[in-house]
Amino acid sequence: MEKNTREVVLSILLDIEKNHTFSNTALGTALRANQFMSKQDRAYITRMVEGVTEKRMRLDYIVNQFSKTKINKCKPLIRCVLRMGTYEIFYMDSVQDHTACNLCVKLAADHGFGSLRGFVNGVLRNIARNKDSIVFPDQEKDKRAYYSVMYSVPEELLEILERDYDYETIDRILASGDSDRPTAIRVNTEKISVTAFSEKLRQNGITVERGSMNDTSLLISGYDYIRKVPGFFDGEFVVQDQSSCLAVKAAGINEGDLVVDVCAAPGGKTMYAAMLTGSEGHVISRDLTDKKTELIEENIERLGLSNVTVQVHDAREFDEELTGKADVVIADLPCSGLGIMGRKNDIKYHVSMESVKELAQLQREILDTVCRYVKPGGTLVYSTCTIDSIENDENAVWFADTHDFSLCGIDDVVPEHGGERGFVTLHQGIDECDGFFISKFRADSNNQIGQE
Ligand SMILES: C[S@@+](CC[C@H](N)C(=O)[O-])C[C@H]1O[C@@H](n2cnc3c(N)ncnc32)[C@H](O)[C@@H]1O
Numbered sequence: 001m002e003k004n005t006r007e008v009v010l011s012i013l014l015d016i017e018k019n020h021t022f023s024n025t026a027l028g029t030a031l032r033a034n035q036f037m038s039k040q041d042r043a044y045i046t047r048m049v050e051g052v053t054e055k056r057m058r059l060d061y062i063v064n065q066f067s068k069t070k071i072n073k074c075k076p077l078i079r080c081v082l083r084m085g086t087y088e089i090f091y092m093d094s095v096q097d098h099t100a101c102n103l104c105v106k107l108a109a110d111h112g113f114g115s116l117r118g119f120v121n122g123v124l125r126n127i128a129r130n131k132d133s134i135v136f137p138d139q140e141k142d143k144r145a146y147y148s149v150m151y152s153v154p155e156e157l158l159e160i161l162e163r164d165y166d167y168e169t170i171d172r173i174l175a176s177g178d179s180d181r182p183t184a185i186r187v188n189t190e191k192i193s194v195t196a197f198s199e200k201l202r203q204n205g206i207t208v209e210r211g212s213m214n215d216t217s218l219l220i221s222g223y224d225y226i227r228k229v230p231g232f233f234d235g236e237f238v239v240q241d242q243s244s245c246l247a248v249k250a251a252g253i254n255e256g257d258l259v260v261d262v263c264a265a266p267g268g269k270t271m272y273a274a275m276l277t278g279s280e281g282h283v284i285s286r287d288l289t290d291k292k293t294e295l296i297e298e299n300i301e302r303l304g305l306s307n308v309t310v311q312v313h314d315a316r317e318f319d320e321e322l323t324g325k326a327d328v329v330i331a332d333l334p335c336s337g338l339g340i341m342g343r344k345n346d347i348k349y350h351v352s353m354e355s356v357k358e359l360a361q362l363q364r365e366i367l368d369t370v371c372r373y374v375k376p377g378g379t380l381v382y383s384t385c386t387i388d389s390i391e392n393d394e395n396a397v398w399f400a401d402t403h404d405f406s407l408c409g410i411d412d413v414v415p416e417h418g419g420e421r422g423f424v425t426l427h428q429g430i431d432e433c434d435g436f437f438i439s440k441f442r443a444d445s446n447n448q449i450g451q452e
Contacts, residue, residue, distance in 0.1 A: 005041045006084070006107055008034060009048045013080040016053065016346070023053040023346050031225075039224050052080075052087045053345040054177060057152040059086045062134055066126040069119075078116060081108050085124040089131055097128035143167055147174065153348050160353060161338075164389050169430070173387070176429030177342030182209065182219040183226070184433070186240040186268075188303060189216055190275055197236055204230050212432050213242040213414075214249070219432075235303035240268040243339075243426050243436030247332065247383040248272040250410045250440050256280040257327035262315040262370045265292035267299040269330050274305045284322075286313040315366045322373040328381070329374050333363045335384035335391050339435025342428055360391045367399050374443040380405060384437045387425055392437035396423045405441035414438065 008030055015026045027049045031042060052059065060071045063082050071079050081104050088100035101124040108120045137145035147167070148155045151174040161170050187194045194216055198208045201220060206229065211217030217240075223229050231237055248269050253259060253276040261270045265287035274283045285300075285308050287293050293310050300308045313319065315331075336356050341347040367382060374380050382399065384391055400407050400422070407422025417424040417431075423439035 005037070005044055006103060008045050009052075009084060010077070010080055010107060010111075012045070012049050013052060013084065014076060016049075017076045017080055022344070023049060024344060042224075047092075048084065048087065050345055051091055052083050055087065055091070055152045056083065056349070057154070058149055059083045059090075059152075061136075061149045062086055062090075062127060063123060065134065066130070067119075067123045075113070077111055078108060078113060078120065081120060082123060085120070086127055089124065089128050097131075098125075101125050101128060147171070151175070151177070154351075156353060157338075157348055157351050160351065160356060160388050160390075164387070169427070172429040173427055173435065174429070177345075180221070181342070182207070182221040183223075183239060184211060184241045185218050185220060185237045186214070186245055186272065187216050187218060187237050188235055188271075188275070191234065192231070192236045194218065197231065200230055211242045214245040217242045217245055233302065238268060238271055238299065238303070240272070241434045241436070243385075243431075243433040243438070244268050244332075244383075245272060246414055246426075246433075247381055247436070247438045248276070248330070250413045250438050251328045251330060251379055251381045253277055253281075253328055258325060259283045259328045259330060260322060260326045260370070260373050261285045261330040261332070262313075262366065263287060263331065263333055264310075265295045267296035269332055270296060270308060271299060271303055271305065273328070273330065274300070274303075274308050277307060279307055281307060283308045284311065285309065286311045286315065288312070288314055316362075316369055318369050318372065324373070324375045326373040326375060326378055328379045329370050331367060331370055331380060331382045333366055333382065333384055335359055335363070335386040336388065337385055338387050339385040339426075339428060339437075341435075343434070356388060356390050360395055363391060363395050364398065367395070368403075371399075371403055371405065371441075371443070374405075376443050376445045378443050379408075380441045380443065382439045382441070385434055386437065387427060387435040389425075392425060392439075393423060396439040399439075400441065403441075404444040406444060408440045408442045410438060410440050 012026045012030045015021045016023050063071045063086055085100050085104035088095045089097050101121060104124055105117050105121045109117055137149055139146040144155050144158050147158055187197045198218060201208045206220050207222040209219040211219055226239060253273055255278040257277045259273045259277055261273060261283060264270045264285040270283050270285040277283060285296050290312055293312050296310050336351050336359055337347045371380055409420040409422060411419035414424050426433055426436045428435040
């Protein structure tokens with residue numbers, strides 16, 4: 001391992017700690033800046049940053065048992081160093097405990113904290129000596145405290161989940177964050193068949209499984225980084241979860257349709273919709289900022305799609321031009337992201353009941369606006385990548401009750417999930433996909449009339 005690898009980890013963790021940068025952004029920036037490091041060093045950096053972020057509350061709980069100064073009272077640098085050392089002691093078999101301690105002491109000293117050598121050394125050696133006898137909260141006496149520490153999730157998030165799920169289900173959902181799940185991709189069957197593409201990946205040493213929920217999805221692992229996967233620059237695949245593909249399938253898009261995708265970046269659903277409408281159809285693909293729409297543009301260029309118009313547009317602003325024009329509106333709305341908290345490790349630290357309610361309200365505002373683009377008899381799909389009923393079920397029922405739309409069954413696309421009601425929630429750790437919500441509505445013949 002190169003000697004500055006730990007420095008890179010520390011600088012990323014500090015960026016997250018001090019600037020509240022999202023871990024995937026901080027990690028992505030650092031990996032791009034260190035492209036020429038070996039695959040092994042890049043893997044170590046990724047594992048450490050993702051692991052420390054994912055297990056942060058649990059690591060802090062352990063440190064607090066062995067340190068007189070509580071971790072939130074330590075300087076940010078010392079806090080990050082103690083988390084790194086504790087993570088290595090518990091989760092990195094490749095690093096011996098005494099090596100982890102020594103390197104953390106050195107890291108602190110190299111950054112001007114020579115006077116805290118003894119402190120860092122003492123805490124980490126104590127943790128290493130006692131690692132098999134840590135006392136965690138009692139699962140029976142205080143479930144919330146137990147799950148909060150064991151899965152490193154704030155108690156407020158558990159409170160939100162408790163409204164909809166029992167602890168057996170919560171356990172399965174949270175446990176899915178611990179496993180290295182393969183990456184789901186959708187094969188661009190306009191360019192290559194699923195069988196031929198699978199074979200091509202296998203020949204390049206990549207592990208490939210067929211997705212069981214969507215026929216053009218593959219689950220891949222054992223690659224270095226996604227841009228190096230064969231076929232990436234030829235647009236032969238897109239990274240897209242099976243649940244996201246199902247949302248597009250549920251829309252029932254036909255060749256020649258006009259589709260409006262109102263919150264589209266980075267463009268996963270837009271690209272699939274554009275394939276389904278064919279060259280006679282068209283997709284209007286929108287998002288809030290230039291930075292976001294650039295991501296869509298990059299993707300459609302890579303896939304060679306010519307039937308997509310990308311626009312910066314705030315979905316809360318009504319666009320009169322589109323009134324009653326769309327065969328399909330895709331409203332894949334901003335949400336709390338609880339369905340992907342295992343993949344985006346810091347989401348869980350930012351969720352509160354207040355933010356969930358605010359997002360649910362934002363979703364209502366957007367639905368209220370964009371539903372007017374659907375032509376009579378046309379379709380609206382409202383989806384999110386979250387799993388709480390405040391944002392999902394309650395909004396779907398509210399929408400059907402207050403607009404000239406009817407819920408339509410989606411059990412043909414998502415069987416065995418109660419889809420005949422018109423909406424389903426899929427769960428990470430239970431279903432072979434991210435946590436996700438899909439609902440589908442048909443516009444009645446008087447849509448738009450009553451809502452001018
Ligand atoms: C769940 S993501 C969309 C994922 C996308 N549909 C896909 O499949 O790749 C939600 C998107 O909504 C965008 N967004 C948030 N508020 C918005 C608004 N008021 N108007 C338009 N887009 C918005 C965010 O920038 C984000 O890209």
